[in-house]
Amino acid sequence: MNTQMIICILLFIAMLISFLIAKLPLGVTAGTVAALLVLTNCTEPDTILKGIGSANAVTIACMIILAVGLGRTSFPAKLTSGIRKITGGNYKLAYLGVLLIALALTSMLTSPMAAYAIAFPIMDSVCDEFGVSRSKAQFPLLVVCLACCAILPLGGSISQAAVYDGYMQTYGFTQGFTALDFFQGRWPFIFIVLVWAYFIAPKITLEKPVAPIAALEAKKTASKPLGSFADITGVCIFTLVIL
Incomplete structure (x- = not known):
């Protein structure tokens, strides 16, 4: 298991916890996680944008x-x-x-x-x-x-x-x-x-x-x-x- 995979799992768990606690708006949580995935080189900006603008x-x-x-x-x-x-x-x-x-x-x-x-x-x-x-x-x-x-x-x-x-x-x-x-x-x-x-x-x-x-x-x-x-x-x- 490489570093990016560990980061992805941790971010996914943090996102789930944030959704369950509901202290932050859903959009803020989702946007923050998406940005962190890009900053940590877990994914490319184009991938995020294509997901947001998919058919x-x-x-x-x-x-x-x-x-x-x-x-x-x-x-x-x-x-x-x-x-x-x-x-x-x-x-x-x-x-x-x-x-x-x-x-x-x-x-x-x-x-x-x-x-x-x-x-x-x-x-x-x-x-x-x-x-x-x-x-x-x-x-x-x-x-x-x-x-x-x-x-x-x-x-x-x-x-x-x-x-x-x-x-x-x-x-x-x-x-x-x-x-x-x-x-x-x-x-x-x-x-x-x-x-x-x-x-x-x-x-x-x-x-x-x-x-x-x-x-x-x-x-x-x-x-x-x-x-x-x-x-x-x-x-x-x-x-x-x-x-």
């Missing part, structure tokens, strides 16, 4: 911005109103309904972040409607989007099956892949994750977030509602980006 990071940031924009429109409120009528004003049923929407979306779309971007403004609206803390629902929702991605034999698994089938043909294998192969191999996770998200996660998630939710604080200051043109345009832009 995944950009996609996640853009989808969150789009979701916040969708949350400003009337779409989540109207959908929540419909969910409230269907569930008879029962929060637990409404919560389960949004989880099922996320399950369907993460199987139809090729990106779990796109599914989460659609579902999380709806979940925020449901939480606000029923007076439940958003921090109780958002983490389980994200886990559903990630863990159940491309399980159901819909758009996501169909496209993935085509990709893997192409790999098999390229390397001369006779065995192929279909969307049902993903479903048959992973369908138990749908029930495991949903049971966890519905029964267990609300009991272990925080009642209040560690840091104030900026969007919720902004909502308390009563920002101006969007005009009809901006409202329709916002929904259309979001839908086109998803497509």
Whole structure:
């Protein structure tokens, strides 16, 4: 084990301790560790910059911005109103309904972040409607989007099956892949994750977030509602980006 490896391990442990203690902002800890990795010659500056500006990071940031924009429109409120009528004003049923929407979306779309971007403004609206803390629902929702991605034999698994089938043909294998192969191999996770998200996660998630939710604080200051043109345009832009 060389010196750089020891330094990397020590910095990693220090970063974990800092995250657990939560005395410093997460960005300060992450940025300091990244800088120390460069200064100690454990990595190159280009590697750090490429990690910050990777395609995944950009996609996640853009989808969150789009979701916040969708949350400003009337779409989540109207959908929540419909969910409230269907569930008879029962929060637990409404919560389960949004989880099922996320399950369907993460199987139809090729990106779990796109599914989460659609579902999380709806979940925020449901939480606000029923007076439940958003921090109780958002983490389980994200886990559903990630863990159940491309399980159901819909758009996501169909496209993935085509990709893997192409790999098999390229390397001369006779065995192929279909969307049902993903479903048959992973369908138990749908029930495991949903049971966890519905029964267990609300009991272990925080009642209040560690840091104030900026969007919720902004909502308390009563920002101006969007005009009809901006409202329709916002929904259309979001839908086109998803497509």
